[in-house]
Amino acid sequence: MSTSTTRPTTSSTSTGWSLGDIAVHRVDEIELPRQTGPWLLPAATKEVLDEAAWLRPDFADADAPRLASHSFAVEAGGLRIVVDTGIGNGKNRANPAWNGLDTDFLERLAAAGFPPESVDLVITTHLHTDHVGWNTRLVGGDWVPTFPNARYLTSRTEWDHWAATDLDEARSQMFRDSVHPVRDNGQYHLVDVPEQGHEVAPGVLLVPAPGHTPGQVAVELRGSDRRALITGDSIHHPVQLSHPHVHSCVDIDPAQAVRTRARLLDALADTDALLLGTHFPQPTAGTVRRENGRYRLLAEHGSVMPPAAA
Secondary structure (H helix, E strand, O other), X not given: OOOOOOOOOOOOOEEEEEOOOOEEEEEEEEEOOOOHHHHHOOXXXXXXXXXXXXXXXXXXXXXXXXXXXXXXXXXXXXEEEEEOOOOOOOOOOOOOOOOOOOOOHHHHHHHOOXXXXXXXXXXXXOOOHHHHHHHEEEEOOEEEEOOOOOEEXXXXXXXXXXXXXXXXXXXXXXXXXXXXXXXXXXOEEEEOOOOOOEEEEOOEEEEEOOOXXXXXXXXXXXXXOOEEEEOOOOOOOOHHHHOOOOOOOOOOOHHHHHHHHHHHHHHHOOOOOEEEOOOOOOOOEEEEEEEOOEEEEEEOOOEEEOOOOO
């Protein structure tokens, strides 16, 4: 069943955050259906949400977490970088909420100053369906790389894990339409990511964030004024700040995911570094504070950003 969306009017501006010499734009795809939260984070019950009153109204409704799909478009060192590419249009997906989408994502990306031909790097935090969809687009019946001049990066550990895994048909379909065309065009590059991270562009580091998948990375941005961390799925939702042991139903190694989350949050807590959630609903970002033996997010809504300079 297709749940293709009606295209809204594309704004000529985007929301984002300045880190000094690095700028980050949020490029929206869709808000995920309400049932996504209870399915993905089954332990994030109403009672758990009630223990973190700050989650409402932005991050949760009365009973369930809210989640979204978006990409981050980053200007750093004269490069245009896209971090994760969402679900994509026209993809045959088992999840009805992801099947046959028709959104204006590429128009939004171009409005932020990132037309596909201008993008230099595409960073894949991990090889899941809702993070690789816009890797490709349909042209003349074939799936071709959306970003023809970009290097696509993912961790070698991540790639090797899936290469050695017996995939079900749904995941095989995702690799066929969103990963293999990029590989076959010679654009996917594998990166070894040590514990201290690996710099892939000026001020842009891949840092290990295993657990959700074995080779998942988060993306650290070291701007001249402040630092930021793009989560991938190491932190799906802000409820996991107050309750780090709430884990995703699709975490491959939940215990390792909890350890990763604790490590990342401890490094961010009580600093001015931004946490940028790959699935956080608007306002998407904030700073992490310790409070009563837990963490919480102080939301930072961002501002209207001009398009990336030509």
